[in-house]
Amino acid sequence: MTSPALSPLAGALARTDFAESWYRWCDARRDWAAEATGTYDEDSLLTASGGFAALPASEFMRAYRVAGAEVSRGSTGRRSFTVEVAAGDVVCVLTVQLGRGLNSQECRLAVFADGERQGEPEMLHTLALAIRRSRGEPDPEPPYPRPIIGSRSQLEVVSREIVDVLGQVARGWTS
Template sequence: MTSPALSPLARVLARTDFAEDWYRWCDAKRDWAAEATGTYDEDSLLSASGGFAALPASEFMRAYRAAGARFEPEVAGGLGPGIDYDPRRGSEPLVGPLHYEFAGWLGDDIVTTSGYWIVTGRLADALRESPLTGYEIGEVVVTTEEQFDMFYSHLGLPRDWERLIPTGTEEGGEDFVLETVVDLLVSDAALELLRRFHIDDADISPADEEPEVSEVMRKFLDLQRAKGER
């Protein structure tokens, strides 16, 4: 008799010493039992290392997703000409499809500019097939600057790109969350999927660390917040 196929999540958990020290999967420094809202019998499943009572699966998954990372992809270009973009519109400055114009490219499957993200067609397909939440896939027009054709054409820029639109919230425990106008948070599950693709030039840091913000970017974010409060 053959064993049933494991789900993607089960395969991930099988590689983590989950049974020995399950609470460390999210954050070993936090007492997850103390934060639990459920009640437990004395003979409930305990962590062999910490002796903490097990969380309900729903609470554990929220904690698991929240233990992700701040993900800053390669900036390979900017907004292309002819785009209907006006920052005075506040939280929705773009009308119509995104136009991304590549100035360079180092080979990653996800790139960004000014609070917009695009992914290769193969990564978009993987996202659609996954159980990940907190995003939508949208249309993008992709072009290249003249200098790109001179210096980067040999890299074989993919023809198919799609827009990745983060829609999740930290409170909802989704896998893709827009923390600020330009900061993308991803869950461990989302990061696991992204690592199957080329993301060598992305900056990845723990989600609980404050992002480094330049003075120029700080002024930009303050301006965006002020517009949103009007």
């Protein structure tokens, strides 16, 4: 069975460590403090019920800004925002929708070159699975996870690494 061809966006992401990183970013129980550069007095967001305390959208936005991205608020009251990473005339635009009462990140990515959108926006979780399948790798379980932020350290690392990947895509994009 032949794998379907990757979209240009998936192809650009496949040239980075995105597919491997996506599934790592989705592991809220990992020791993220070991990978973070900052230290946080109240790092863990784990609650007594076993869930995670929801962070305000502003804290997510601040983490992406600190990582080097331009960030703007999305729809009022929808817990969404936009992350932009540019290299020359190429801009990666990531729309992040936070889950209600959860720190899950639903991420949709589009690339603009010379002001023109390059294809339709695509969901990062779908792109990660498509890249794995194109390499003949087995589907992970679950196949379509989203990062659910379980600590401030995780937010720092995930936002920093996502911004890095977006920068790699922007720098390597050819229109």
